[in-house]
Amino acid sequence: MSFLSSANCADGVAPTAGLIADAQGDLFGTAFDGGTGGGGTVFEIVKTASGYASTPTTLVSFCLQVNCADGANPDAGLIADASGNLFGTTSEGGSNNVGTAFEVTDSGFVVRHKFAGAPGKPNCFWPERFGIGSAIRRPQCRG
Numbered sequence: 001m002s003f004l005s006s007a008n009c010a011d012g013v014a015p016t017a018g019l020i021a022d023a024q025g026d027l028f029g030t031a032f033d034g035g036t037g038g039g040g041t042v043f044e045i046v047k048t049a050s051g052y053a054s055t056p057t058t059l060v061s062f063c064l065q066v067n068c069a070d071g072a073n074p075d076a077g078l079i080a081d082a083s084g085n086l087f088g089t090t091s092e093g094g095s096n097n098v099g100t101a102f103e104v105t106d107s108g109f110v111v112r113h114k115f116a117g118a119p120g121k122p123n124c125f126w127p128e129r130f131g132i133g134s135a136i137r138r139p140q141c142r143g
Contacts (some may be wrong), residue, residue, distance in 0.1 A: 009033070009034030009035070010034070010035065010036055010058065010061075011031070011034070011035070011041060011043060011055065011056045011057075011058050012030075012031025012032075012033070012034040012035055012040060012041035012043055012056070012058065013031055013032070013033040013034035014031055014032040014033050014034070015029050015030065015031040015032070015043075016032055016075060017029060017030050017074075017075065017076050017077035017078075018077045019045075019077075020077065020078055020079070020080055020086075022080065022084055023084070024047060025047035026044055026045065026046050026047050027044065027045040027047070027052065028042070028043070028044050028045075028059075028078055028080070028086055029042075029043055029045075029077065029078065030042055030043070030074035030075070030076070030077065030078060030088060031043060031074075032073050032074065032075050033064075033073070035058060035060075035061035035062060036058075036061045037061045037062050037063035037064060037068075037072075038062075038063065038064035039061075039062035039063050039064035039065075039068060039071075039072030039073055039090075039092070039093065040061075040062045040072060040073050040074045040075075040090070041058050041059070041060060041061050041062065041074075042058075042059045042060040042074065042078070042086065042088065042104055043056035043057060043058050043059060044056060044057045044059055045057075059086075059104055059109075060102075060104060060109050062074065062090060062093065063093070066097055067093065067094070067095060067096070067097050068092075068093035068094075069093070069094070069095070069111065069114075070090075070093060070100065070102070070109065070111055071089075071090030071092065071093035071094050071099060071100030071102060071111065071114075072090055072091075072092040072093035073090055073091045073092045073093070074088050074089065074090045074091070075090075075091050076088060076089050076091075078104075084106075085103055085104065085105045086103065086104040086105075087101070087102070087103050087104075087112075088101075088102055088104075089101050089102070090102070094111070094114035094115055095114045095116075096114065096115065096116055098115045098116070099114075099115045100112075100113060100114050100115065101113040101115075
């Protein structure tokens with residue numbers, strides 16, 4: 001199995017968290033970067049009669065812009081409930097750019113929570129992640 005190596009890496013880049021399996025043996029995980037939106041993916045690797053599919057199926061593709069509503073950069077693993085719904089978090093995006101908690105079901109994708117950040121504390125992001133001033137090597141903070 002391999003992840004694509006195209007310019008935007010449609011199925012994801014940097015799958016740093018572990019995988020989980022459903023009752024059928026299909027595997028699910030997250031990739032921190034890549035996807036059609038550039039901000040990471042949730043993916044599935046289907047179990048087949050002869051092993052596993054050689055290419056992951058992208059279930060969710062996160063955007064890579066400041067304050068993406070759905071979140072960006074899932075850098076933790078997923079958990080599943082008894083019904084097989086997947087839950088995870090992003091480290092960026094959401095209305096305050098401090099991440100989201102999300103759910104993936106057979107019906108689609110839902111943001112369950114947009115983190116607000118700490119009152120009185122700045123919300124920070126790394127500008128080069130968003131193509132803003134790539135020479136800047138420190139977080140930019142608002143508020």
